[in-house]
Amino acid sequence: MSKIKLSEKTIGIIQQVCSDFRNEGSELINVLHQVQGKLGYLPAEVQEVIAKELNISVAKVYGVVTFYSFFTMIPMGEHPISICMGTACYVRGSEQVLAEFKRQLSIEVGQSTADNKFSLNCLRCVGACGLAPVVMVGEKVYGRVSPQQVKNIIAEYKEGGASEAKTA
Amino acid sequence: MAEYNMHILVCGGTGCKASQSELIKTNFKTRLNEFGLADEIQVILTGCFGFCEKGPIVKILPDNTFYTQVTPEDVDEIVEEHIIKGRKVERLLYKDPETHEIVGDSKGMDFYKKQIRIALRNCGFINPENIEEYIGRDGYAALGTCLSEKTPDEVIRMIKDSGLRGRGGGGFPTGLKWELTRKSVSDQKYVVCNADEGDPGAFMDRSILEGDPHSVLESMAICGYCIGADKGLVYIRAEYPLAIERLKIAINQAREYGLLGNDILGTGFNFDIEIRYGAGAFVCGEETALIHSMEGKRGEPGVKPPFPAEKGYNGKPTNVNNVETFANIPVIINKGAEWFASIGTANSKGTKVFALAGKINNVGLIEVPMGITLREIIYDIGGGIKDGREFKAVQTGGPSGGCLTKSFLDTPIDYDNLVAAGSMMGSGGMIVLDDSDCMVAIAKFYLEFTLDESCGKCTPCRIGNKRLYEILEKITEGNGKLEDLDRLRMLSTVIKDTSLCGLGQTSPNPVLSTLDHFYDEYLAHVTTHKCLAGQCKALVNYAIDTDRCTGCTLCFRNCPVGAISGERRAPHYIDKSLCIKCGVCFEKCKFDAVLIA
Numbered sequence: 001m002s003k004i005k006l007s008e009k010t011i012g013i014i015q016q017v018c019s020d021f022r023n024e025g026s027e028l029i030n031v032l033h034q035v036q037g038k039l040g041y042l043p044a045e046v047q048e049v050i051a052k053e054l055n056i057s058v059a060k061v062y063g064v065v066t067f068y069s070f071f072t073m074i075p076m077g078e079h080p081i082s083i084c085m086g087t088a089c090y091v092r093g094s095e096q097v098l099a100e101f102k103r104q105l106s107i108e109v110g111q112s113t114a115d116n117k118f119s120l121n122c123l124r125c126v127g128a129c130g131l132a133p134v135v136m137v138g139e140k141v142y143g144r145v146s147p148q149q150v151k152n153i154i155a156e157y158k159e160g161g162a163s164e165a166k167t168a
Numbered sequence: 169m170a171e172y173n174m175h176i177l178v179c180g181g182t183g184c185k186a187s188q189s190e191l192i193k194t195n196f197k198t199r200l201n202e203f204g205l206a207d208e209i210q211v212i213l214t215g216c217f218g219f220c221e222k223g224p225i226v227k228i229l230p231d232n233t234f235y236t237q238v239t240p241e242d243v244d245e246i247v248e249e250h251i252i253k254g255r256k257v258e259r260l261l262y263k264d265p266e267t268h269e270i271v272g273d274s275k276g277m278d279f280y281k282k283q284i285r286i287a288l289r290n291c292g293f294i295n296p297e298n299i300e301e302y303i304g305r306d307g308y309a310a311l312g313t314c315l316s317e318k319t320p321d322e323v324i325r326m327i328k329d330s331g332l333r334g335r336g337g338g339g340f341p342t343g344l345k346w347e348l349t350r351k352s353v354s355d356q357k358y359v360v361c362n363a364d365e366g367d368p369g370a371f372m373d374r375s376i377l378e379g380d381p382h383s384v385l386e387s388m389a390i391c392g393y394c395i396g397a398d399k400g401l402v403y404i405r406a407e408y409p410l411a412i413e414r415l416k417i418a419i420n421q422a423r424e425y426g427l428l429g430n431d432i433l434g435t436g437f438n439f440d441i442e443i444r445y446g447a448g449a450f451v452c453g454e455e456t457a458l459i460h461s462m463e464g465k466r467g468e469p470g471v472k473p474p475f476p477a478e479k480g481y482n483g484k485p486t487n488v489n490n491v492e493t494f495a496n497i498p499v500i501i502n503k504g505a506e507w508f509a510s511i512g513t514a515n516s517k518g519t520k521v522f523a524l525a526g527k528i529n530n531v532g533l534i535e536v537p538m539g540i541t542l543r544e545i546i547y548d549i550g551g552g553i554k555d556g557r558e559f560k561a562v563q564t565g566g567p568s569g570g571c572l573t574k575s576f577l578d579t580p581i582d583y584d585n586l587v588a589a590g591s592m593m594g595s596g597g598m599i600v601l602d603d604s605d606c607m608v609a610i611a612k613f614y615l616e617f618t619l620d621e622s623c624g625k626c627t628p629c630r631i632g633n634k635r636l637y638e639i640l641e642k643i644t645e646g647n648g649k650l651e652d653l654d655r656l657r658m659l660s661t662v663i664k665d666t667s668l669c670g671l672g673q674t675s676p677n678p679v680l681s682t683l684d685h686f687y688d689e690y691l692a693h694v695t696t697h698k699c700l701a702g703q704c705k706a707l708v709n710y711a712i713d714t715d716r717c718t719g720c721t722l723c724f725r726n727c728p729v730g731a732i733s734g735e736r737r738a739p740h741y742i743d744k745s746l747c748i749k750c751g752v753c754f755e756k757c758k759f760d761a762v763l764i765a
Contacts, residue, residue: 028464033406033445067466067623068447070406086368087563087599088525090613096750100728103748123407124448124617127371128183129525130220130532141186147750148726 006045013038014046018053025056028064032071041075069124077112077119079157081105084134086125093146094133098122100147101135104154117157172210174251175229179292181216181378182371182410184224188240189213192224195243203252215379217292218533219279222262227274227292234274235260265529265551279530282549284511286519287335287372287495288535291379296414299421302382308427310501311386311393315435320350320394327497329505331517336362336453336490337568337594338670339516339583345487348477349395352485357397359388360481360488362458363404363411366450367566368617370597372521373491375533377404377411380495381418385441387494389428390501392439395487400441403458407448415443450567450621451671453595455480455488457623468623469669490595492521512538516582520593526563526600527554536581543577546600557602561685565594567614567621568674570681571607590681592674606703607686608693612640614678618671629672632663636679645706648694657683702764705749709765712753714739716761723753723762 017034021027031050036042042065051058065071083089083098098109101120105113112119126134131143135153142153178184178193196211217225222236226246233256235246242260249255261270262277271277285291294301302308314323328343349357361384365373377384388400404412419441422428430438444462451457452467459481461467480486496518500508509517516538522545525531529551536545542562546552553559561571570591572579579585583593601610615637624630636659642648660676667673683690692698699707712723712732719737731747734740742753754762 026464029445029447029461030464033447063466064464068449069620070446070448087566087597087613088369088531091526091599091601091605091610099748099750103728124366124450125368125371126182126186127374127408128186128220129369129371129523130183130223131186132525132531134186143186147728147752151728 004043004045006049010039010046011049014049015053018050023054025054025060028054028056028061029068032061032065036071041072043073074110074119075112075116078117079137080119080121082121082123082136084124084126084128084132084136085122086129086132088125088129089133092132096147097133097135097145097150100150101154104150118154172208174209176209176211177214177227177229177292178211179215179217179223179225179227180213180296180410181220181223181375183216183220185410187224189224191240192226192238192243195240196247199243199247200251203247205251209251212295213297214293215291215296216375216533218283218288218375218535219277219530220533221529221531225292232273232275234262234272234277236262278548278551279532279534282540282544283535284519284537285535286499286508287376287383287492287521288379288533289499290383291375291533294380296379296381297417299382299418299425299427302380303425306502307382307498308386310498311389311427312433313501314390314393315433315437320396323390323394323501324350326500326505330500330508331505331512331515332493332496332500332508333516333583334490335492335496335520335596337565337592339593342489342493345477345489346391346394348475349397349485349487352478354485356399356482356484357395358481358484358486359391359395359397359400360455360458360462360476360486361388361400361402361494362453362455362488362490363402363408364446364452364458365405365408365491365595366453366621367595367597369525369599370523370566370595372523372533372596374408374411376491376495376521377408378414381411381415382422383498384415384491384494385418385422385428387489387497388441389432389439390497391487391489391494393437395485397487398438398440400439401444401462401481402441403444403446403452403462405446405448412443412445419443449623450617451623451669454669454671457669458488459486466623468625469671471668492596513580513582513585515584520581520596522596522598524550524598524600526598527557527602527605528552528600529554538582539580541578541580542572545581545598546577550600553600553602557604560601560603560605561607563591563599563601563610563614563678564597565592565674565677566597567617568592568670568677569594569597570677571601571610571685573685590684591677604701604703606644606699606701607682607689608640608644608699609701609703611678611682612637612644615640615675618675622671622675626667626669626672628663628666629668629675632659633672633675635659636663636676640679643690643693644699644704646693646697646704650691650694652694653683653687653690702751702754708749709744710742710747710749710751710754711763711765712740712742713761713763716759718759718761720758722756722758726752726756728752 047061051061135142135145226235226238332342333339449467452461454469456470457467476486521535622629717739724732731743
């Protein structure tokens with residue numbers, strides 16, 4: 001990944017979060033949650049600032065970021081698509097749904113489309129197992145998704161803005 | 169709740185919320201306002217009713233009317249017919265799938281008949297965002313009793329006598345854990361609630377926190393009183409925003425009412441609770457890993473001993489219990505240890521919450537007495553297998569567990585029997601599989617999960633599981649050999665014996681258990697290169713039986729890649745070079761003309 005330069009404003013945001021947690025190293029996970037919430041992702045440059053502010057090594061920050069699946073070093077697409085791969089969804093066919101998303105968007109899991117409109121990820125369990133298989137686009141949950149519906153779900157977001165589609 | 173004549177309870181669990189239950193609640197409020205009934209009828213968003221399959225659920229009290237699959241548009245009719253005219257809206261009532269009779273009262277539903285709700289007692293009954301409703305259902309009475317009438321040793325005695333065992337998976341006796349932490353001498357101790365529910369397909373902890381957060385807070389305070397801690401921490405997954413929100417509201421309300429904080433109920437006992445967030449790591453369900461994560465480190469497990477009861481969070485004695493375990497405590501205090509111990513089997517007392525999912529008609533959350541049989545769960549409560557297919561197995565204990573086959577349908581379910589059957593209780597996920605599920609693929613699925621979640625500290629787990637996965641991959645792709653099956657077993661045994669924590673020690677369980685119970689399926693994969701369930705794509709080819717094909721064009725229209733061709737009313741063909749083996753044609757064909765070759 002090429003080096004990016006963070007703006008003064010971004011650095012300010014990170015510093016503010018760190019000082020909200022009294023610049024304590026033991027608050028690292030809370031700091032990462034907050035910073036990712038504000039910036040969307042945690043590239044190496046951001047991790048360097050956090051390490052400096054909390055007075056811990058960059059290696060430690062990187063170790064924690066890469067350990068937990070919730071933290072990401074890659075920016076998400078405008079509409080992040082998550083396919084639930086929990087067991088309940090898996091046995092009700094989420095693998096075929098995922099295959100169809102990959103095919104329609106021509107990307108692999110963990111990637112974004114060229115126009116940065118969509119990114120594709122798997123998640124472990126939304127907890128809406130009654131609606132399996134479940135797909136999330138942003139905060140919106142689609143239940144009982146079949147591979148045939150995939151095209152329509154993507155289309156909803158392609159022509160700008162999510163329309164009121166049925167969810168179950 | 170006395171001042172209202174009627175209560176409309178709308179399910180606000182994650183599943184129902186995803187199906188617009190909040191809008192349903194808003195619509196009810198608007199309509200009731202228009203009829204001037206807002207003061208007489210209360211509308212609340214509750215926690216999960218458990219019957220997720222038919223969500224969103226709307227329940228009307230006092231007559232227990234149970235409406236299923238309600239849409240926001242249905243609200244007008246319910247208000248005008250049921251509320252105003254007193255006539256139940258029949259089309260939304262639950263229908264018994266066998267008799268097709270309408271069941272208007274939830275008490276008459278098979279789904280609820282065999283359940284005993286202790287941990288879930290308030291879920292789907294109270295407004296989780298209002299502490300008074302919890303107090304109205306004997307909430308915080310147990311804390312009051314403990315603080316004013318019982319010594320910590322007496323309370324621990326009660327928990328021990330009740331026979332309560334940890335509901336997070338291990339099944340360690342809860343009273344004993346509390347006693348060990350009490351005996352550790354330190355200036356500071358901690359109570360930790362493990363709400364890092366990582367088992368995919370299990371959602372009981374989340375449902376309790378969303379539906380009844382105060383029961384967990386109350387128990388944590390009782391635990392603090394017993395072990396001598398003034399600080400509690402809830403470690404919860406960041407992926408559970410609704411549970412976090414409700415927990416925060418509950419903590420603030422409890423503080424306002426003087427049930428958390430300093431000098432609780434004027435007894436001089438201090439206890440407060442903070443929330444810590446997980447960040448998506450299955451291994452953090454292991455208590456030493458969880459403690460490391462709370463300290464801001466990578467969630468790698470540590471060596472036990474020392475146990476957290478001696479040296480835990482920040483090096484201080486720490487008592488870690490799971491959400492469901494805590495939710496049982498106030499009831500044990502209020503109703504007595506003997507009452508609790510009267511439910512269940514010899515060594516497993518009380519009830520267990522299971523998340524029933526997969527190929528079953530009634531997906532949902534159930535709480536049943538220990539000792540119930542799998543048959544009762546699947547056929548009586550769960551309503552049988554989906555689409556009339558044949559039962560094959562139930563996977564319990566998630567990625568650490570194993571599968572139970574038909575021969576275990578009448579085994580009473582408790583901690584010891586599940587272990588004897590080659591599985592485990594785990595947190596209570598129950599995934600039902602039918603004859604279309606390939607057991608080799610299921611074992612591979614679980615292994616992919618553990619592979620992803622292995623922290624990498626121990627070589628057998630980090631590398632061994634990878635090798636196991638590769639062998640399974642080879643088998644499902646049709647390149648497996650007979651000797652691979654022995655290798656799977658040997659490698660699994662080594663990984664189990666040599667890993668440090670529960671994750672590595674149990675990760676090969678799905679492989680071993682499927683090898684034990686479904687050896688013929690493995691054999692078919694490696695000898696004749698056939699997947700009996702038709703799930704392993706590399707071993708499957710689709711073809712159309714030209715004699716049976718009527719040329720209805722249904723497969724042609726549904727094929728996502730245009731691999732099917734043929735004229736209307738004439739037999740169709742599948743171009744194998746284009747076919748992606750998605751199986752849509754097979755599912756859609758009404759004449760059984762699509763064959764798996």
